[in-house]
Amino acid sequence: MTGTTSTSSAPITGKGALDGIRVVEMGQLIAGPFCGQLLGDMGAEVAKLESPGVGDPMRHWGQGEIPTWWRVIARNKYSVAVDLRSEEGQQTARDLIAKADILIENFRPGTLEKWNLNPVDLMAANPGLIIVRVSGYGQTGPYASRAGFGGIGEAMGGWRAIVGEPDRAPSRMGVSIGDTLAATYGCMGALAALEARRKTGRGQIVDSTLYESVLQVMESLVPEYAINGHKRTRTGSVLPKIAPSNVYPCSDGEYLIGANQDAVFARLAQAMGQPELATDARYATHLARGEHQTELDQIVGDWTSTLKVQELEDLMIEYAVPAGRVYDAEDMMNDPHFVAREAIVRVPDAVLGEVPMQNTFPRLSDTPGSIRRPAPLEVGQDTSEILERWLAR
Numbered sequence: 199m200t201g202t203t204s205t206s207s208a209p210i211t212g213k214g215a216l217d218g219i220r221v222v223e224m225g226q227l228i229a230g231p232f233c234g235q236l237l238g239d240m241g242a243e244v245a246k247l248e249s250p251g252v253g254d255p256m257r258h259w260g261q262g263e264i265p266t267w268w269r270v271i272a273r274n275k276y277s278v279a280v281d282l283r284s285e286e287g288q289q290t291a292r293d294l295i296a297k298a299d300i301l302i303e304n305f306r307p308g309t310l311e312k313w314n315l316n317p318v319d320l321m322a323a324n325p326g327l328i329i330v331r332v333s334g335y336g337q338t339g340p341y342a343s344r345a346g347f348g349g350i351g352e353a354m355g356g357w358r359a360i361v362g363e364p365d366r367a368p369s370r371m372g373v374s375i376g377d378t379l380a381a382t383y384g385c386m387g388a389l390a391a392l393e394a395r396r397k398t399g400r401g402q403i404v405d406s407t408l409y410e411s412v413l414q415v416m417e418s419l420v421p422e423y424a425i426n427g428h429k430r431t432r433t434g435s436v437l438p439k440i441a442p443s444n445v446y447p448c449s450d451g452e453y454l455i456g457a458n459q460d461a462v463f464a465r466l467a468q469a470m471g472q473p474e475l476a477t478d479a480r481y482a483t484h485l486a487r488g489e490h491q492t493e494l495d496q497i498v499g500d501w502t503s504t505l506k507v508q509e510l511e512d513l514m515i516e517y518a519v520p521a522g523r524v525y526d527a528e529d530m531m532n533d534p535h536f537v538a539r540e541a542i543v544r545v546p547d548a549v550l551g552e553v554p555m556q557n558t559f560p561r562l563s564d565t566p567g568s569i570r571r572p573a574p575l576e577v578g579q580d581t582s583e584i585l586e587r588w589l590a591r
Contacts, residue, residue, distance in 0.1 A: 214240045221238070223302045228256070229378075231254065232378050235381075236385040238275055245278050248278065250279040276584050278578060279577055301328070306346075308343065326395055328391040330387065349376060356412065368432065376408045444495050458484065460482075472497075542556060553572075
């Protein structure tokens with residue numbers, strides 16, 4: 199496996215900030231399970247309820263003969279086989295939830311109620327319970343009952359319309375950003391609810407939607423239209439009116455440079471051997487460079503194309519110009535900064551030996567997160583342990 203020698207072994211012991219917090223995860227695919235992954239990484243004990251014999255479809259997602267995505271999203275979790283469509287399974291779920299601090303679910307609104315797991319009843323039995331409900335459109339409103347996937351949330355939240363080349367259909371991010379944003383906001387809501395519970399003793403419902411999570415990161419998209427009548431559109435690799443800031447060609451690859459601030463652009467001009475650009479009226483100010491963005495990008499690109507990536511990087515470091523390589527997975531696994539910060543770790547795996555993956559994040563100085571246990575390989579492999587430890591069965 200290329201580059202694995204540059205990664206470090208993940209810790210499989212240790213406690214995090216959420217040590218002692220119990221989580222029941224009832225979601226599947228990405229949005230709910232990624233929220234569970236984040237909480238588990240921070241130390242929570244996550245009991246993932248899976249349909250007996252079937253399990254989460256994520257077990258089969260990803261590339262390769264043995265997909266590895268499951269190894270990331272299910273790390274730090276215990277697999278408990280529960281049939282939520284049966285009365286016995288619903289009772290087991292209720293019993294576990296009664297012992298939990300947080301419940302995560304990302305089913306279509308109304309599904310919990312259909313399974314006799316109405317949040318009102320669950321919170322009556324466990325007043326401190328925090329329920330993270332991740333859905334396409336939320337628990338209320340005219341679209342609440344609609345089926346929703348991450349891509350739909352990205353489109354409705356404004357993301358897809360502004361990603362890609364202007365003469366083509368909207369592009370996909372390349373990762374399931376709508377799902378992971380909704381999961382991240384769900385996790386953030388759960389942490390805020392834990393703090394509120396510390397003060398009041400009461401739990402609450404965290405309503406995290408795909409489209410609103412995307413909307414949250416849309417910067418000034420809405421007021422730009424409402425106040426100025428400006429609609430953002432697809433602009434490819436450039437930031438409109440922000441220059442120079444682009445991916446530029448080298449003789450042996452590509453390199454990203456962000457030199458759009460006045461003093462930084464002056465340093466880039468020095469590195470280019472063209473210091474006069476910094477005092478040229480067309481490029482001397484932020485506004486001027488924005489107006490002449492296309493021609494300035496051409497000037498910078500003509501210069502970078504004469505250099506190899508390493509030569510250009512050396513110059514950007516020397517002149518303190520923000521810049522960087524466009525990494526793929528192999529680059530990440532062999533980069534000394536990734537290695538020094540243990541950004542990628544190797545997690546022991548009974549089938550694959552070791553699986554390199556991203557480490558936990560963010561970093562806490564006193565109670566850091568950790569990968570304490572690998573993803574459960576078998577559906578329900580931890581059922582007996584969790585039922586005995588949580589319910590004394």
